[in-house]
Amino acid sequence: MLVHQLLYQGTAESIAFHGNENITYKQLQNEVIQYRNFFHHAGIQSGDKIGLFSRNSVEFVYSYMAVVSLGAIVVPLNFQLTIREIAFIVQDANMKHLITTAKMELEVSQLIIEDIKTTLYSGKCQQAPALPDNYSPNSPCVIIYTSGTTGTPKGAVLTHHNLVSNAEAFRSILPLLPSDNVLCVLPMYHAFAWTCAVLNALLCGASITILDGFSPKETISAIKDYHVTVIYGVPPIYNVLSRMGEIEDMSGMKYLVSGGASLPEKVARQFFEKHGIAILEGYGLSEASPVVAVNPPLKPKYCSIGKALPGIEVRILDARGSDLPPGSVGELTVSGPNVMAGYFNLPEESSRALKNGWLHTGDLAYMDTEGYIYIVDRLKDMIIANGENIYPREIEELLYAYPGIIDAAVIGVPDKLRGQAAQAYLVLEAGHILDKKSIREYLQNNLAAYKIPRDFLQVDALPKNQTGKILKRVLRNDSK
Structure with missing residues (x-):
């Protein structure tokens, strides 16, 4: 199956998108055909790289599906990027056109969404030819540029088969019914929102409620007004919903799934204690389309990312590439139909990431005897003091449990004696005062001495990307 064929899984008169005006699956299909004709008329051909710059909207879905139905390749862009950052991707991807909500100072042909909408039914665009019957599902569908938390962004090339197989595997663990309504509040340019909130919903013939960003009141209102049953969110969203959401707001929920960043145990427990619903933590990365693992709804485990999806294999390897037994920490590697074809025009980077058919995630993890996976930390975030390994997440989990701390990040800094x-770095609730001595004593009762942070710094907020992942690279740069 090709990605755009997911549009035809729902029944014609079923609602595909909830909003001020509901859109049926039949209307969705017709709109994509019109966009497809327009894009073909504009010169978009199979194999072209086409940028897509837009906040969450039905037009994002129409544009994406129309582009890939022509055999072209979508390059979704983070709408928070600066012109300089966008210009890099335009050039790196060899972009032919950019579909955008507003014209930008860029040297690339631009198709403005509002202009497209006024032209669709003008009769100027003839019907675009169908893709050939032998068009391969292994053809590139999208190039997702990584967030750049480690430096220059790299474009992960995902095929139609990568994305569809991931949606199918995800469905087998968290199946939806046509009566389900999925909230898409995370940005569609991100693989987590696109695969889980959009592709998986379409595959199941369910409906989608689109919000163009997270605001507590708007989100809670949408949950109530449109009878949302499934949410894909990031930890900060669940933290807010735990504090601001009423019990009745969440009473109709079927699944609450968290990804994008590690879910603090404190947040998960507080949410469950208030609402009686377990947040199912999962794990993925753009290079894996993105979902690798998720907690099964009948038996979730705190602090675990769950089990690998069906059809996906995971291994925990030591530095020599040997498999480690349950409970031992090593690098998490992944193999399966969801793993990317490689990084666009970066053969050496692709070879380093994909070794012998296994994607090396750069994440340190261990597996228990039941197959549940636990992320310990990023390999690059591990701190080595006097030859001892320190995993920041272990310290962060304890800090989250300390009264008054609402956000925490631990990094490694140079030390003349220990290396x-x-x-x-701590964010405190209003009215709380940083008491370094008390925090240090608390940690000393729970951690070995060498793991205790040298210093505790209070900040107003931690730098994060759009999915709530803390940008430790920024903290490291600021600490120099």
Whole structure:
């Protein structure tokens, strides 16, 4: 199956999108055909790289599906990027056209969404030819540029088969019914929202409620007004919903899935204690379309990302590439039909990431005897003090449990005696005062001495990307 064929899984008169005006599956299919004709008229051909710059909207879905139905390749863009950052991707991807909500100072042909909408039914665009019957599902569908938390963004090339197989595997663990309504509040340019909130919903013939961003009141209103049953969110969203959402707001929920960043145990437990619903933590990365693992709804485990999806294999490897037994920490590697074809025009980077058919995630993890996976930390975030390994997440989980701390990040900083030492950045609730001595004593009762941060710094907020992942690279740069 090709990605755009997912549009035909729902019954014609069923609602595909909820909003001020509901859109049926038949209307969705017709709109994509009109967009497809327009894009073909504009010169978009199979194999072209086409940028897509838009906040969450039905027009994002129409444009994406129309482009890939022509055999072209979508390059979704983070709408928070600066012109300089967008210009890099335009050039790196060899972009032919950019579909955008507003014209930008870029040297690329631009198709403005509002202009497209006024032209669709003008009769100027003839019907675009169908893709050949032998068009391969292994053809590139999208190039997703990584968030750049480690430096220059790289474009992960995902095929139609990568995306569809991931949606199918995800469905087998968290099946939806046509009566389900999925909230898409995370940005569609991100693989988590696109595969889980859009593709998986379409595959199941369910409906989608689109919000163009997260605001607590608007989100809670949408949940109530449109009878949302499934949410895909990031930890900060669940933290807010735990504090602001009423019990009746969440009473109709079927699944609450968290990804994008590690879900603190404190947030998960507080949510369950208030609403009686378990947040199912999962794990993925753009290079894996993105979902690798998720907690099964009948038996979730705190602090675990769950089990690998069906058809996906995971291994925990040591530095020599040997498999480690349950409970031992090593690098998480992934193999399966969801794993990317490679990084666009970066053969050496692709070879480093894909070794012998296994995607090396750069994440340190261990597996228990039941197959549940636990992310310990990023390999690059591990701190080595006097030859001892320190995993920041272990310290962060304890800090989250300390009264008054609402956000925490631990990084490694140079230390003349030990090589590296831990340093903690803390965000406190209003009215709380940083008491370094008390926090240090608390940690000393729970951690070995070498793991105790050298210093504790209070900040107003931690730098994060759009999915709520803390940008430790920024903290490291600021600490120099």
